[in-house]
Amino acid sequence: MRVKQAAVAISAALSLTLAVPAFAQESREFSVSTVLSDAFPWGQAATKWAELVDERSEGRIILKVYPNAQLVSGDQTREFSAMRSGLIDMAVASTINWSPQVPELNLFSLPFLMPDEAAIDAITQGSAGEKIFNAIDKKGVVPLAWGENGFRELSNSKKQVDGPEDLKGLKVRVVGSPLFLDTFNTLGANPTQMSWADAQPALTTGAIDGQENPLSVFDVARVDQVGQKYLTQWHYMADPLIFGVNKRVWKSLSAEDRELLQQAAIDAGAWEIEKSRRELSDTLAAIRERGVEVTELTPEQHQAFVDATAEVYEKWTPRIGAELVAEAKAAIEAR
Template identity: 45%
Template structure:
């Protein structure tokens, strides 16, 4: 081809590219949520939607779909639906995505994050970077880390102070094999079911107990009204959340909108984490909310439980050691599934933060 024709072809190609319209923005985007709006989790999702609308001058409008409305209550399908574009955005628990993203099972290793501050060290360290990179490879753009808190155990039968106390108790767990393996190792009878079915199962006695964060789920859903009058504080699993967007949608956004969305996620995550930690830390969360003039009607969740007749059992280090010994084989087995290198990186992040 002569230089003349090559120049003409280049001009035609450039003209075509310049005349191709950008992908139109949607009039409304869908954000997927597992729980309801009256939780720190739900409030964090709405805060994100509000900030995005404000910072994009109304160009990006996000509607929050609470209580599993976009995935018919089957929460472990959420990651797939986000990848497919059924949902555009999500504020999701790593637990619910772990069946499709094996690396996220890291956060469900029993007693791996039992020390205060260990989660922050990992998600803001090299481990968090590697996990976010993996999500990008799978077609989901992560934006920021939120938190649902430590998961504690409730039941309607008896106080749990040693593994034998769990013998044959029917415990509702999320549909993750790691949770089933953990509770089987402890001698319980785990039953996997969506949270949309859990309240009815508790009320009817189909299951004896469940495990969830106190401020994130147990208090907002008033589980004492469903017979859950025993609570064991054992910090056995922590529950980080991820603000994320479908990868194709993300790539289609102009740079200024991307910047606004990412900044909104980071700011909403700070607010959401503070809500989740009120009454559960040394007062730093409430101080942050007051400093930013964001003081919702929050109280110590453990005080709320006691006021409603819930017996709270706090395990000592010696008591916890017996539970840790029972689940040690589960940790070893799932370390291989998750990836030993990633688990080692998480341990290093924790050690460097001490």
């Protein structure tokens, strides 16, 4: 009897010991990198994703959002590499910031490729978007869904800009992408790559004349307070966001949790895109109310910029992939 009782006790102890790791895995926390905080639509997309995952997993999966690129010490261009290596678990990221590692993402930075929101959707929701996701996956990151940072518009402290000639000699802050340098150099401007943290004091002192960013960034960051009196809505490029996961993290999840995580990303992305687009008119009105002179290009003025940057396509199409560029253009024309 004593032997039997001892055996039962040992069996129960072993069962408890084996159950502990399984129970510990029930709740998991993952880091999510994003460049902007939830004061901006970009950060709101990450927050919404975390909320949906928390709700649908009943608190079992926790996404902890780290804004302001703090997981890469503010260097947002290192985000993809850090994520691929496993230093970051997940991200809601800019196509611009990931483009140095995934050349296909430069598609969205081709000047004046996408004239409107329907053109963005034609690419991201079609076969071109699928090919871009495949390219990201091959680099070690699993893409789950699209979000949107919006069209990047031009502002400056000097003058109204409604034609390529107005950019001659204008000192403009641009993000860390060679394609951006080529575009602004082609237009005769004097582009300078710098972080946004460095750009704001440079705009204040007049070290640079202008910058390019989505309207939401211009508005929330109060760029008008650092001398930016003129804003041109030229829609020269759009920056979709990507919800992504480190491949090793993805493989560690069950099929059910993968589905939960991806569907939450899709829903968060759709929510953020709709919200961002819906708020644009109010954002623009608020910018105008603060005394900023807003220029909206006529079709003829827009075409002048398209013509002036044609040589950028000749240089960058082979790097991006001629087939992908052609497929994106066809999708836009058929929208």
